[in-house]
Amino acid sequence: MADTPEVEKAAEATKPETAPPPEEDILFKIQTRLSDFVTDNAKYLGYLIGVVLLLALGYGAWQSIRTSALEDDFSAIAVIDHKMPKPNPLAAMGFGPADDPSDAGRMKDLQTGAELYEKAADDASGSAAALAWSRAADAWKRAGNEEKRMAALEKAANAGAPDAVGFAARMSLVNVLLDKAENDKALQILQEESQKREGVLGQEAYATLIRTQLALGKTEEAKTSFAAFKQKFPQATRSDLEGLGLESGS
Numbered sequence: 001m002a003d004t005p006e007v008e009k010a011a012e013a014t015k016p017e018t019a020p021p022p023e024e025d026i027l028f029k030i031q032t033r034l035s036d037f038v039t040d041n042a043k044y045l046g047y048l049i050g051v052v053l054l055l056a057l058g059y060g061a062w063q064s065i066r067t068s069a070l071e072d073d074f075s076a077i078a079v080i081d082h083k084m085p086k087p088n089p090l091a092a093m094g095f096g097p098a099d100d101p102s103d104a105g106r107m108k109d110l111q112t113g114a115e116l117y118e119k120a121a122d123d124a125s126g127s128a129a130a131l132a133w134s135r136a137a138d139a140w141k142r143a144g145n146e147e148k149r150m151a152a153l154e155k156a157a158n159a160g161a162p163d164a165v166g167f168a169a170r171m172s173l174v175n176v177l178l179d180k181a182e183n184d185k186a187l188q189i190l191q192e193e194s195q196k197r198e199g200v201l202g203q204e205a206y207a208t209l210i211r212t213q214l215a216l217g218k219t220e221e222a223k224t225s226f227a228a229f230k231q232k233f234p235q236a237t238r239s240d241l242e243g244l245g246l247e248s249g250s
Contacts, residue, residue, distance in 0.1 A: 073120070073123070073124035073125075073128035073129075073132075074128055074131070076120045076123070076124075076132075077117070077120055077128065077131055077132050077135060080113060080116045080117055080120060080135070081135070083113060083116075084109075084110070084113045084139065085099065085106055085109050085110060085113075087099060087142070088100075098142055099142050099143075101144055107143055107144070110139050110140075110142050110143035111139075111140075111143050111145070113139045114136045114139035114140045114143060114145075114148070114152075115136075117132050117133070117135040117136035117139060117152075118132070118133070118136045118152065120132040121133045121136060121155065121156075121159075125159075125160075126159065126160060126161050126162070126166075127159075127161040127162075127163055127165040127166065129155075129156075129159040129160075129161070130156050130157075130159035130160075130161035130165050130166050130169045131156075131161075131165050131169075133152050133153070133155045133156035133159060133169070134152075134153070134156040134165075134168070134169050134172060136148075136152040136156075137149050137150075137152035137153045137156060137172070140152055150176070153169075153172060153173045153176060154173065156169040156172070156173070157169050157170045157172075157173040157189070164201065167193065167197065167201050167204075167205070170189055170193055171193075171208070173186075173189065174186045174189050174190060174208070174212075177189075178212070183216055186212065187209070187212065187213070187216075190205060190208055190209040190212060191209065193205035193209075194206045194209050194225070194228070194229075202232065202233065203229070203233055203236050203238065206225060206226075206228070206229040206232070206233075207229075207238055207240060207241060209225050210222050210225045210226055210229065210241060210244075210246065211240075213225060214244065222244075222246060223246050226241065226244075226246035226247075229241075
C-alpha cells in the first residue's frame with residue numbers, strides 16, 4: 001500500500017540533515033572560535049594594537065627628532081660661516097695671504113670662529129661633526145695656530161661620517177700629513193679608505209693611494225694596490241691610471 005502524501009512529508013521532515021564537508025566544518029569552527037576570542041579578549045587586543053601604534057609613533061618621532069637635530073647641527077655651522085671674516089679674494093690667485101696676521105682684531109675673530117666651530121662639532125655627530133671640525137681646522141690655519149689645526153683635522157677625520165663629507169675630511173688630513181712628510185700615517189689612511197669605500201669614492205681612494213705610492217717610490221706596493229683596485233672594481237676605467245706600468249708583468 002502506497003504512502004500518502006502526508007506520510008511522505010512527515011518522513012522527509014524526520015530525515016537527518018546532510019553534514020557539511022569536513023573543510024567547511026573546520027573553517028566554520030575556526031571562524032567561530034576567532035569571533036569568540038575577539039569578543040572575550042577585545043580589551044587585550046586593544047592593548048596590543050595600542051602597543052604597536054605606540055612603537056610606530058615612537059619610531060616616527062625618533063626619526064623626526066633625528067632629522068631635526070641634524071638640520072639644527074648644519075644650521076649652527078651655517079650661522080658661524082656667516083660670522084667668519086671673509087678671506088682676501090686675491091689670495092686665491094696667489095696675491096697675498098688670506099688674512100693679515102698683523103691685524104689683531106681679525107686674528108681674534110678667526111680664533112673666536114674656530115672655537116665656535118669646535119663647540120658646534122662637540123654638540124653634533126657624524127657628517128655634521130666632521131664638517132664642523134673641518135671648518136675649525138681651516139679657521140685655526142687662518143689664525144696661524146698649527147697645533148690646533150692638526151687636532152681639529154684629526155677629529156674631523158675620526159668623526160665617523162660615512163659619506164662624502166667624511167671622505168673629504170680624511171683626504172684633507174692625508175694631504176697635510178704628506179706635506180709634513182708623515183707618509184706612513186697618510187698611506188695607512190688611504191689603505192683604510194680604499195678597502196672600506198664603495199663606488200666613486202672607493203675608486204678615488206684607490207687612485208689616490210696608487211698615485212701616492214708611486215710618488216713615494218713604492219712601485220711594487222702601487223702594483224699590488226692596482227691589482228686590488230681591478231679586483232674590487234673590474235668594470236672601472238681610470239684613464240689617470242693607464243700607462244703607468246702597473247699591469248701584471250710590467
